[in-house]
Amino acid sequence: LTTIQWEDSFVSVYSKDNPNLLFNMCGFEVRILPKVRAFNEEFTYKDGVWNLQNENTKERTAQAFLRVDEDSLERFENRVRMILMASGATTFTKIVNKWNTSLIGLMTYYREA
Numbered sequence: 001l002t003t004i005q006w007e008d009s010f011v012s013v014y015s016k017d018n019p020n021l022l023f024n025m026c027g028f029e030v031r032i033l034p035k036v037r038a039f040n041e042e043f044t045y046k047d048g049v050w051n052l053q054n055e056n057t058k059e060r061t062a063q064a065f066l067r068v069d070e071d072s073l074e075r076f077e078n079r080v081r082m083i084l085m086a087s088g089a090t091t092f093t094k095i096v097n098k099w100n101t102s103l104i105g106l107m108t109y110y111r112e113a
Contacts, residue, residue, distance in 0.1 A: 027072035027110070031065040068110050076106050 012022035021032040032052070044063065052062040083098045 024069055027069055029067045029069045031067075032062050033065070034062040035060060072110070076102070 012018075012020070019033060021034075023030055048066045050064040050066065051060050052064055053060045079102050080099065083095065083102065087095045
C-alpha cells in the first residue's frame with residue numbers, strides 16, 4: 001500500500017460553498033473550476049489558465065488555474081543562494097553562467113504558470 005506524509009498534505013473540500021478543487025502536483029498549485037460550478041463567471045483567457053474540454057464533445061467543461069507553489073520558489077532561491085555562496089574567488093563569467101543555467105531551467109519547467 002502507501003504511506004501518507006501529513007506534514008506536506010492538505011485536503012480540498014469540494015462542496016456547494018467551495019466550487020474549486022485544489023491540489024499540488026509537480027511543483028504547481030492547481031485550482032480547477034468546473035463550468036457547472038462557475039455561476040456568474042465567464043471563462044477567462046489569460047496566462048496560467050488552461051481550458052479543460054471533453055474529448056468526445058469538445059465542450060469546455062472546466063478551467064484549471066496554475067501557479068508555481070511556494071516550495072518550488074524556495075528551492076530556486078536556495079539554488080541561487082548556493083551558487084553565490086559557493087562562488088568564492090570564481091570569475092564573474094562563471095557565476096553568471098551558473099545563474100543563467102538555473103534561470104533557464106526554471107523558466108523552461110514553469111513557463112505555463
